[in-house]
Amino acid sequence: MKIGIFDSGIGGLTVVREIRRLMPGQPLVYFGDTARTPYGTKSRATITRYALEDTRFLLEQGAGIIVIACHSASSIASAAVANEFSVPVFEVVSPSVEQAARVTRNRRIGIIGTRATIESRVYDHKIPELLPGAVVLGMPCPLLVPLVEEGWLKRRETRMIVRKYIRPLKERQVDTLVMGCTHYPLIKDIIEAKAGKRIVTVDPSLQTALAVKRFLEASGDSAEPDSPGDERYFVSDLAPATEEIARRFLGGKIKLEKA
Amino acid sequence: MKIGIFDSGIGGLTVVREIRRLMPGQPLVYFGDTARTPYGTKSRATITRYALEDTRFLLEQGAGIIVIACHSASSIASAAVANEFSVPVFEVVSPSVEQAARVTRNRRIGIIGTRATIESRVYDHKIPELLPGAVVLGMPCPLLVPLVEEGWLKRRETRMIVRKYIRPLKERQVDTLVMGCTHYPLIKDIIEAKAGKRIVTVDPSLQTALAVKRFLEASGDSAEPDSPGDERYFVSDLAPATEEIARRFLGGKIKLEKA
Numbered sequence: 001m002k003i004g005i006f007d008s009g010i011g012g013l014t015v016v017r018e019i020r021r022l023m024p025g026q027p028l029v030y031f032g033d034t035a036r037t038p039y040g041t042k043s044r045a046t047i048t049r050y051a052l053e054d055t056r057f058l059l060e061q062g063a064g065i066i067v068i069a070c071h072s073a074s075s076i077a078s079a080a081v082a083n084e085f086s087v088p089v090f091e092v093v094s095p096s097v098e099q100a101a102r103v104t105r106n107r108r109i110g111i112i113g114t115r116a117t118i119e120s121r122v123y124d125h126k127i128p129e130l131l132p133g134a135v136v137l138g139m140p141c142p143l144l145v146p147l148v149e150e151g152w153l154k155r156r157e158t159r160m161i162v163r164k165y166i167r168p169l170k171e172r173q174v175d176t177l178v179m180g181c182t183h184y185p186l187i188k189d190i191i192e193a194k195a196g197k198r199i200v201t202v203d204p205s206l207q208t209a210l211a212v213k214r215f216l217e218a219s220g221d222s223a224e225p226d227s228p229g230d231e232r233y234f235v236s237d238l239a240p241a242t243e244e245i246a247r248r249f250l251g252g253k254i255k256l257e258k259a
Numbered sequence: 260m261k262i263g264i265f266d267s268g269i270g271g272l273t274v275v276r277e278i279r280r281l282m283p284g285q286p287l288v289y290f291g292d293t294a295r296t297p298y299g300t301k302s303r304a305t306i307t308r309y310a311l312e313d314t315r316f317l318l319e320q321g322a323g324i325i326v327i328a329c330h331s332a333s334s335i336a337s338a339a340v341a342n343e344f345s346v347p348v349f350e351v352v353s354p355s356v357e358q359a360a361r362v363t364r365n366r367r368i369g370i371i372g373t374r375a376t377i378e379s380r381v382y383d384h385k386i387p388e389l390l391p392g393a394v395v396l397g398m399p400c401p402l403l404v405p406l407v408e409e410g411w412l413k414r415r416e417t418r419m420i421v422r423k424y425i426r427p428l429k430e431r432q433v434d435t436l437v438m439g440c441t442h443y444p445l446i447k448d449i450i451e452a453k454a455g456k457r458i459v460t461v462d463p464s465l466q467t468a469l470a471v472k473r474f475l476e477a478s479g480d481s482a483e484p485d486s487p488g489d490e491r492y493f494v495s496d497l498a499p500a501t502e503e504i505a506r507r508f509l510g511g512k513i514k515l516e517k518a
Binding site for chain 1: 293294295296300301302305374375378401402404405406408409411416419420423496497498499500
């Protein structure tokens with residue numbers, strides 16, 4: 001079963017990285033909508049239209065299961081994608097919600113993400129469904145994506161800005177922090193340092209890959225993929241810096257193709 | 260003569276602001292391509308295609324003169340726009356190049372802008388044409404757009420990041436600094452403070468509005484506009500925060516329409 005993964009850009013490669021680590025050899029096709037990135041600042045209608053187009057492209061490339069690696073699209077458009085197409089659809093929010101509900105002890109959970117993800121209030125709705133009485137505190141962190149894409153992964157300014165974003169969540173005593181954006185695994189060490197030892201972080205890229213792995217194992221599709229190592233990476237726009245940034249997210253060499 | 264102005268997003272409203280200040284009552288139509296913003300990270304082919312589409316939309320709205328308010332599109336696509344359509348085309352680079360060449364005394368000119376603008380090397384090519392022997396030093400500042408859009412206009416982090424970007428230009432003794440992005444007028448005070456008194460800044464939004472004003476006066480079109488105060492502001496996507504951000508750029512109330 002070929003896994004199709006899409007994101008508004010190259011951030012979703014952090015999900016691919018975990019998929020490859022957990023399911024080596026599994027065929028996959030990636031689509032990054034770099035011509036229209038980012039989705040996070042766009043309206044619900046536009047994000048939904050883009051998500052449906054992205055899914056259609058992956059199905060045309062032979063994907064039999066769809067992973068929405070974009071938090072904005074997962075928050076806003078996953079139901080529309082699941083309704084429109086008759087394939088299994090995974091997204092990055094539900095596995096993170098489940099993990100957060102599992103690990104919190106005081107039922108106070110912080111979420112960091114883009115403005116669109118936080119304002120969608122998807123976590124505020126979903127976590128209390130699993131964990132009645134849970135208090136969910138969202139913090140939009142719109143500067144973190146550009147800081148990561150710039151490669152400012154170790155800089156003082158990045159640490160200061162992360163601290164500024166996380167401080168109000170600490171003051172309100174969350175014990176669990178969902179890193180609600182595909183870019184954040186690249187600054188996981190800074191986020192964990194600023195969150196401190198008392199806060200457990202949840203990495204949606206890892207949780208989503210685990211959910212896909214469980215599904216493939218349950219459906220008997222994980223053993224012996226038809227064409228192991230069949231991986232293609234498409235983008236809607238290929239700018240000079242894209243491949244270098246993509247390498248950083250995937251954690252290794254990558255060949256991007258223009259869709 | 261109705262002026263049509265386009266930008267990748269709402270940053271171009273700093274050009275509109277100067278146009279309204281210098282030519283009150285002049286009819287104008289604005290298009291901000293918020294569904295595909297930003298252009299700065301995209302390829303030359305994609306930026307050119309978008310610029311042609313944006314221009315076509317403004318002509319359909321009755322524009323008789325086009326102003327490309329986006330630095331990335333000005334750098335990369337202004338020739339394509341001028342070739343494709345038979346109306347006067349203004350852009351933000353040439354007036355800034357002329358002003359920089361006029362005001363420098365030591366012929367060392369710094370440019371700050373998005374990665375796409377700086378990497379286009381348009382200033383490196385154009386300034387020495389006007390001013391032989393000029394040394395042009397470009398510095399990509401990709402974090403400034405998100406900082407401005409977040410409204411972090413007075414924050415310590417913004418000042419630190421501006422200082423970090425400008426320091427290498429000061430060390431190389433530029434005496435003139437082109438603020439090569441429509442967003443930068445909103446942090447002009449920080450940029451000027453970090454540049455110091457010895458450096459003269461050039462504001463492309465102002466220089467472009469002055470060039471348009473000179474053209475309209477020369478062609479006799481500026482006196483008594485046909486329908487004074489006829490202003491419309493279109494965007495390709497209207498997200499909840501867009502109107503508030505637009506107000507900040509225009510410096511006053513604005514009604515956005517979905518194109």
